[in-house]
Amino acid sequence: MRRLSHLERLEAESIHIMREVVAECARPVMLYSIGKDSSVMLHLAQKAFFPGRPPFPLLHIDTQWKFREMIEFRDATARRLGMDLLVHVNPDGVAMNINPFVHGSAVHTDVMKTQGLKQALDRYGFDAAFGGARRDEEKSRAKERIFSIRSAQHRWDPKRQRPELWRLYNTRRSPGESLRVFPLSNWTELDIWQYIYQQSIPIVPLYFAATRPVVERDGALLMVDDARLPLRPGEQPQQRRVRFRTLGCYPLTGALESDAATLPQIIEEMLVSTTSERQGRVIDRDSGASMERKKQEGYF
C-alpha cells in the first residue's frame, strides 16, 4: 500500500479542481500574477492537461508598476510554455495617470488592479478565473470557498457562497455571474516553497538574494527599480543584498535583507522567519478588515 505525501495530495486536489473548471465552464482564464504561487499554479496546470496544453489563456493585469524582471519573466514563461498571454492595463487609470505616490496605495490598487481585472473579465467574457490565493494568507481567506461565485458586478457576497462537500464543486452560474477558482486554497507558504524545490519550478529571480539598489522608507526597504521612484530629500539609493518574499508593484513591496540565494536557503530562512509574508504587502495594513472589504468589491 502506497501512502501519498502531503504534497502529492495537494497536487492531486489542485489538478482535480482545474479539470472540473475546464469540463464545466465555457471560457476559463488563469490570472497570472507572475509570483511564486502563480508559478506553482501554472506548473500544476501543465500537469492537469498533459499531454495537451492547458486549454485556457493567461491573463495579467498590469498596473505598470511591476518590477521589470517580473515582466521579462512573464513574457519568457508564456513563450516557453506556448500559452496565450493576455495583458490588460486599465486605460482609465492610465488617462488619470494613477500612481501609488500621488494617489496612495489604496486608490492605486483599486483602480489599476481591481477595476482593471473587472474590465478584462468583462471584455473577454470569461466565466471562470483561476487565482493563486491561499487560505493561510489571511484570516478572511480561511473561509473563502475554492469555487467562489461572483455577481455580474464581480461582487463577493459571503452569504451567497456555496457549501463545498467532499470533492464536489457546484460550478453552475446564472447569466452574468462568474466564478473565481482557487486551486491552491489548501496550500501553505511552506508547501509552495517545498513544491517549487521538489519540482524545480522556475520563479522570478527577485525571490533570490542579490545586490540591489534600495532606499529605506517608513520602515520598509523599497527597490529603486526605475527612475519613476521619486526620492525624498536625503534619500540615497544604497546597494544592499536583499530578496523579496512576495512580489507586486515595486513601490508597494518591501524587500528583506537576506543572503538566501538558493531554494534550500530560502526555505531555511522561512523556517526561522518570524514575520508572515503579507507583512511585505503594504495594502493589507490599510485597515483591520481590509481584505474582506476588497474582496466584496471584486478584488481577487
Added chain:
Amino acid sequence: MAANGPVANDADANPALRAYLDGQSRKDLLRFITCGSVDDGKSTLIGRLLFEARALFEDQLTALESDSKRLGTQGGEIDFALLVDGLAAEREQGITIDVAYRFFATERRKYIVADTPGHEQYTRNMVTGASTADLAIILIDARKGVLTQTRRHSYLVSLLGIRRIVLAINKMDLVDYAQDVYAAIEASYREFAAQIDLHDITSIPVSALRGDQITIAGSAMPWYRGPTLLEFLDTVPLINADQAQPLRMPVQWVSRPNQEFRGFAGQIAAGVVRSGDALVALPSGRESRVARIVTAEGDLDEAVAGQSVTLTLTDEIDVSRGDVLAAAAAPTMVADLLETTIVWMSDEPMLTGRPYLLKCGAATVPASLIRLQHKVDVNTLQELPASELALNEIGVGLLSLDQPLAFDPYSANRDTGGFILIDRLNNSTVGAGLVRGGRQRSENVHWQALDVNKDNRAGQKGQRACVLWFTGLSGAGKSTIANLVEKQLYALGRHTYLLDGDNVRHGLNCDLGFTTTDRVENIRRVAEVARLMADAGLIVLVSFISPFRSERRVARALMPPGEFFEIYVDTTLADAESRDPKGLYRKARAGQLPNFTGIDSPYEPPEHAEIHIQTASLSAPQAAEQIVAALRSAGMIDRDWVFLP
C-alpha cells in the same frame, strides 16, 4: 523540468537542511474537524494548536496581543480564539458563522483543520466540514459534561462516515483537574457513542487556555498517562482503506489533444489501477483494459486512490464525463432510484416532486424526491414523520433520477456515494446527500396481461371496482362510517371488502411497528392490497388515519382516474379527543405515544377529497347514506356494467 532562473538548487546546501527537505516530502496529511458547543473553547483550542505548532508569525502574534488587549475577552491575556475568528461580521457578533480551514504542520504531518460552529442552525456547516475530515475532535466543557449539542455533533460526524474520534475534555483547569469528573464524562460519552456506531474513541483531558495536554503534558494531571493531543494526532495511523477497495475513478474530463490520443482524466476515488487491468465503464457496462496511466512525469505502472491521472484504454469504447471507470470484477451499482439520507441546506424547504440537479462524482443528473420516509431529530435521534425538509433538517427519502447513475453506498465510498443537490432556478447548492442503496423500478417486472380483467370481474358482480379511502383523525368515526357503508352495499348485493387499520396490523402487517418507516410501509402495503382487491372486482373500503397527503397520493396513483374516492371524515381535534374511543389521546397527552396524529404529529387535510363528511352536522348513518348516494351517482353500483370476457 529544468529551472531557467538563477541557481535554484545548489549542491552545496547544508546537508542537514537537505535531509530536512527530503523528510518533508514524505510527510503525510491529516484532515480533521473540531466540534464543540458554543463556549467550549474550540477556537481557543485551534488557536493554541497553531501557536504551539509555531504556525504563527511574529506580526500575527503582535496583532493578536493588541486585539486581545483591545477587546479584553481574556482579561488582558492572549485570547487565541481571536486568531481564528475571521470575518468582520462574526467578530462583531462574537460567533463563528462559517467553516474556516486552518493549517499547521509538525515534523511528521501537515494538518488541515475544519473549524465549524456549534450552533444548531449551522448543521449545514458541520456537515460540510466533516465531509473531508479523517478524524473528529469532539470538545466537551468539563464543567458541563455531555450535552445535547455533543450528541448532535457526534451523530453528524458518524453520519458523514468519520469513525475516529478524539474526545477532548476541555477546561480541566476549571474543575481542579479532577480525575473523577473526567472519568465520569468519558464513560457517559462512550456509552452514548456506541449507540451511533462510534467505537474508536481516544479521550484526553485538556486545558486549551492553559495549554495542559495540548503539546506538553504539564504537571497538573499526573493521573493521566496517555498521549497529549498533538502526540496523538501525530502518531494515529492514517486509514488507507480506500486503496484496499475495488477501483473507482469518476471520469472528469476526456483529454483529446490530438487525433492519436484519447485519455480519461480523473482522480482515483478508490483502489489501485495498473496497466493491463480489466475495467468497466458505468453505467454503460462496456469493458476494456488499461493501456497507459499517463502523467506529465511519464507513464506510471500503477496509481492509487487519491491520485489525479489520465487513463487510456485498449479499446475505443464510448466513455464520457460523468461515467465511472471501475474494476471489471467489482463494478459499482447502477440505478435510477436511490435510497438516500439528505441534509437540507437551503431556506426554501425540499419538497417532493420538485426537480433538482444531483451531482455525484463528475455526473450531474436531474432528480426529484418521490417520498420522504422520515426525518431525524438530530438532538434525540428520533425518527419523525415528515413531508418536507427545512433548513438544517436531515431526512431519509427516495430520489428518482432522470437517468441511471453509477454509485456505491456512501458507507463504502465517500466520493462515489456522496452527492450535492442544486436548485435549478438559482443554481445554489441546496442539499447534500449520502446514498444508502439503489432500487429497481417495479416497471422492470412486467405486468402479466390476463384475459379476464378487472372490468369483467366487476361486471360479473354488477358493479364497478373502486377504492373508498377513509382518512381523518383517530376517533373521527372512520371505521364506524365505513362499516355502515359496507352493510348498506352488502344489502344491495354488492361485493365489498373492508380493510381496517387495526385488523391489518394483526396479520399482513404484524411485522411493522410505529416508526415512520414502518408507517409508510404499512400504508404502501394496504394501498397495494386494495389495488389487488379492486382488480378482483371488489369495492374496497380502506379505513386508515393516513395523515400525509404524500401517502394518500401514492395510494391514489395506483388506481385509474375515477376509481379512487378519498373520503375525508372531518372532525375537530377537540371532538375526536373528547370521544377518544380507544383512550389513545389520553396516552398521547401523557407522552406515552410519540408521533400521535393531531398531538405531536400533523394531520394534513385533503385538498380535493371526492367526498367530504363533516361529522359536526351529520350522524354516522347519515354520512353512510351520503357516501352510498355519491357512489350511485358516480355509476359505481348500477347493474348495467356487464362485460363478457
